[in-house]
Amino acid sequence: MESMLHIMRQVMLRKVSVMQKTKIGIIGCGAISSIYLENCTKTFAILEVAAVADLNLEMARKRAEEYGIPKACSASELLADPEIEIVINLTSPHVHTEVNLQILNAGKHVYSEKPFAFTREDADKVLNLAKERGLRVGIAPDTFLGGGLQTARKLIDDGWIGKPYMASGLILMGNAWDGMHPNFHHYLQTGWDPIFDMAPYYLTAFVHLLGPVRRVSGSAGSVHSEYTVGNPQSPRYGETVPVGAPMHVSATLDFENGAMASLQVAKESFGYTPRLEIYGTEGILHVNDPNMFDGAITLQQRNGTVKEFPYSHGFSQNSRGIGVADMAYAIRSGRAHRASGELSRHVLDVTIGILESSKTDKHVYMTAGCERPAPLPLGLIYNQLDQ
DSSP: OHHHHHHHHHHHHHHHHHSOOEEEEEEOOSTTHHHHHHHHHHTOTTEEEEEEEOSSHHHHHHHHHHHTOSOEEOHHHHHHOTTOOEEEEOSOGGGHHHHHHHHHHTTOEEEEOSOOOSSHHHHHHHHHHHHHHTOOEEESOOGGGSHHHHHHHHHHHTTTTSSEEEEEEEEEEOOSTTOOSTTGGGGGSTTTSHHHHTHHHHHHHHHHHHOOEEEEEEEEEOSOSEEEOOOTTSTTTTOEEEOOSOSEEEEEEEETTSOEEEEEEESSSSSEEEEEEEEESSEEEEEOOTTSSOOOOEEEETTSOEEEOOOSSSOOSOOTTHHHHHHHHHHHHOOOOSSBHHHHHHHHHHHHHHHHHHHHTSOEEOSOOOOOOOOOOTTOOTTOOOO
């Protein structure tokens, strides 16, 4: 088995050596950059990280040294590098739009961490500029390309649960209420709140599994309007911080194919409780946590049997960055990439629609559609995303 895996890897590496590698740069060297750098330097052979940048140049130098990146520099220097084709934007959510526009204006494709934007108008600015310049936009999350959600997609498409008609998503978790995180107040504001921070994993998974959404309704609220740090171990003990965004949200989604789903997301509980289920006329599919690439895929059938399925696809480890690799292959071949700006724009439309529905007591209809992303092919060679 080991020798066969070695042979497969060598075949893949020879194939990529023939295909020109795609040089990429990363702007933003915070915590999330480590997994991107790990995968973009070691997992996806089509990618070559040419430079990293951060407002804190010392942080960029640290990441460059840690992962063997040849250049640590400012964002402007990175964008001026003519060899870099794709730039990954890992900056703070509130500057995603600004940085994405800068990347596109530099003539480079952009792949951004979520959220895409906080308004439909800002998302459209990015998509319209990309279209004008003949460039691509990719947006996280890309967890739907992992082994778990790809296996779930195949089971649905192959008819294992009959006709899917309803789904349920739940994510309950704590927040930075203990005040130990130096910037814990950020987690109480828009961008780090449950609907913009955690819901995109579930909404993207829903679209991947069931297709685009037609309309939404929702309710949003918070237990606290402000929070006083009561942990004496916190350096901000006794400080009162306003809660600037809803900390719990409940929504109903109606899909274009006639299915519907409920979604509950909250950061006012404790621990971490994820659940995603798809209900069909012939079975119930219990899906892995859409924030992860792995987890059990279990089918409860009409006759009462419960069966756990082996994965049909690879990438079951933490493969963040797979969306970038898929986009690099797509640029070479001319096909559509899967973690697209259009998909994320639709998810943003759903997100904002849920909050608008809560304020207006009305259904909100989607203004931006998208194509259901194509599933990954079966039988991909080690770390290959194109055939």
